Amino acid sequence: xxxxxxxSGISGAIFGGxxxxxxxxxxxxxxxxxxxxxxxxxxxxxxxxxxxxxxxxVGFMFIPFFNFYWIFVSFHGWAQDWNRIRNSHSNLASxxxxxxxLFLAGPISIVVSIVPLIGVLASxxxxxxxxxxxxxxxxxxxxxxxxxxxxx
Numbered sequence: 001x002x003x004x005x006x007x008s009g010i011s012g013a014i015f016g017g018x019x020x021x022x023x024x025x026x027x028x029x030x031x032x033x034x035x036x037x038x039x040x041x042x043x044x045x046x047x048x049x050x051x052x053x054x055x056x057x058v059g060f061m062f063i064p065f066f067n068f069y070w071i072f073v074s075f076h077g078w079a080q081d082w083n084r085i086r087n088s089h090s091n092l093a094s095x096x097x098x099x100x101x102l103f104l105a106g107p108i109s110i111v112v113s114i115v116p117l118i119g120v121l122a123s124x125x126x127x128x129x130x131x132x133x134x135x136x137x138x139x140x141x142x143x144x145x146x147x148x149x150x151x152x
Contacts, residue, residue, distance in 0.1 A: 034134065035061070041078055041137045044144045048085030051077055071107040075133060079103035082140060095143040098136045106133050 035058045042054035052073060060070040079100045086092045109126040113119040 034130070037134055037137050038074060040141050044141050045078070045081050045085060048081070048089065050081050068111055071110055075106050076100065076104045092147070095140060095147065098140065102129060102136070103133055105129055
């Protein structure tokens with residue numbers, strides 16, 4: 001190869017590596033933010049008798065292989081606990097329930113994403129489901145914060 005071709009290949013590799021690095025940084029930030037949301041979501045449920053603590057909900061997600069089970073507890077379990085707590089306290093009636101099916105579909109799509117071929121579709125589905133789940137978590141946490149401020 002000529003020097004020009006080599007320089008072109010090297011600059012293309014540097015550009016591709018830079019794009020990959022930016023993508024990894026964005027994904028890392030998104031994961032960290034999602035764990036912050038998850039922690040806060042479980043924190044809000046603690047007075048109502050949540051099945052796990054915020055620290056466990058997030059921390060157990062870092063245990064290899066066990067996290068494939070724990071993602072169901074962290075997300076689907078949160079939705080179940082929230083709906084149960086909300087329905088058992090009349091002062092929370094103005095705060096919306098969340099779709100337990102949606103919070104079950106998210107973890108299922110994560111687990112299915114490791115399957116070849118259909119995993120790509122499952123990953124794409126999870127991206128959409130994940131943002132809807134985070135939106136629902138934010139609605140609940142913000143509504144609980146508003147209710148807490150009004151009570152004081």
